Amino acid sequence: MSKAILQVRNLTKRFGGLTAVSDLAFEVREGEILGMIGPNGAGKSTTFNLIAGTYSATEGEVQFSGEPVLGLPPHRIAAKGIMRTFQHNRPFGGMPVIENVMVGAHTRFTSTLWSVVAGYSRKEEIEKRRRAEELVDFVGLGDLRDADVTTLSFGQGRLLEIARALAGEPRLILFDEPAAGLTQDELDRLGGIMRGIAARGIAMLLIEHDMHFLLPLAHRVVVLNFGAKIADGLPGEIRADPAVMDAYLGGSHAAA
Ligand SMILES: Nc1ncnc2c1ncn2[C@@H]1O[C@H](COP(=O)(O)OP(=O)(O)O)[C@@H](O)[C@H]1O
Ligand SMILES: [Mg+2]
Structure with missing residues (x-):
């Protein structure tokens, strides 16, 4: 394991x-896709906002690669290798696909004002572009490498966002409902990409409403x-768990 x-x-x-998160404990392993569901x-x-540093915790501990990260600002947490995608795509308009991906590398590695002012050396720039091309191909947008991002479909925008997250060389990616709004073909492609990411040893925490998408993909699921x-268990165990069924079907909230 x-x-x-x-x-x-x-x-x-x-x-x-309101207690939005209550005494929560779980772990994510290297190369694992951990599903997170709930009404x-x-x-x-x-x-996600607590792990990424967007919200400060009331209590608790989060360790990443054995180091405490709770309380660090979001850019420091990203620099440690935790990347996230958002429920709504946020591409940089007026820029080609390839450069949008290169910006992802920038987010992770350019932490000082000096390196922004000084710019990258030519060699670094070439290496960054080569790596971005590889990632654009990996998510299946190779034919659209030089297209302006504003011409991308919704689903293509989501794939771009994944390539951009990967450019930051994460060791953990937080996905908040990545399947929302995608066609069946796009869902199949997204599932393949996520398996490919896991095969590279990168861990993923995946919030997802679409059980048809999540259950075959996740290695374990937290509810x-x-x-x-x-x-907290294997997808098959979660599917058969009466408490999970109750949470979704009973109680006061609408099933997601
Ligand atoms: N910034 C905030 N201020 C106040 N309440 C919030 C804030 N963010 C989330 N909440 C509340 O915390 C609870 C959990 O929300 P959220 O984490 O968004 O749920 P989920 O993503 O599982 O649908 C909800 O009751 C929500 O209204
Ligand atoms: Mg949510």
Whole structure:
């Protein structure tokens, strides 16, 4: 079994009187796709925001590669190798696909003002472009390498965002509902890409509503309800778990 890259313990986030994440513990292993499911409002996106440093935790511990990361600003956490994609695509308009991917490398490696001012050496630039081309091919956008990003379809934009995240050489990628709005063909392609990413040893934490997409893809699944973990297991175990069915079908929230 591969070792844990991310360890979350006793993680709690309160917004005023609302406990959005409650004493949560789980881990993600190297090269693992960990699914995260739960009804709307269960605390999934809040958990991502805590791990990525967008929100500060009320309590708890998050270790990445054995180092504490909770409390660091988002850019420092990204620099350590945690990348995320957003529920809505955010490409840089007026720029070709390839350069959008190169910006991803920039996010990770350019941390000082001096390196921005000084610019990259020619050699670094060539290497960065070569690597970006490889990633654009990897996500299946090779034919659109020089196209302006504003001409991409919604699904192509999502693939671009994955290439851009990969350019930062992450060791963990946080995906918040990447399947939303994709066609069946695009879903199949996305699943293949995620398996390819896992094969490179990169871990993924995947929030997803679409069970047809998630269950065959995830190695393990964590289930949240009202901010707390109610189940953690193999996809087959989760599918058969009565508590999970209750969370989705019973109670006061709408099934996602
Ligand atoms: N910035 C915020 N301020 C106040 N409440 C929030 C904030 N973000 C999320 N919440 C609340 O926290 C709970 C969990 O939300 P969220 O993590 O977005 O759920 P999920 O992604 O599982 O649908 C919800 O009740 C939501 O309204
Ligand atoms: Mg959410």
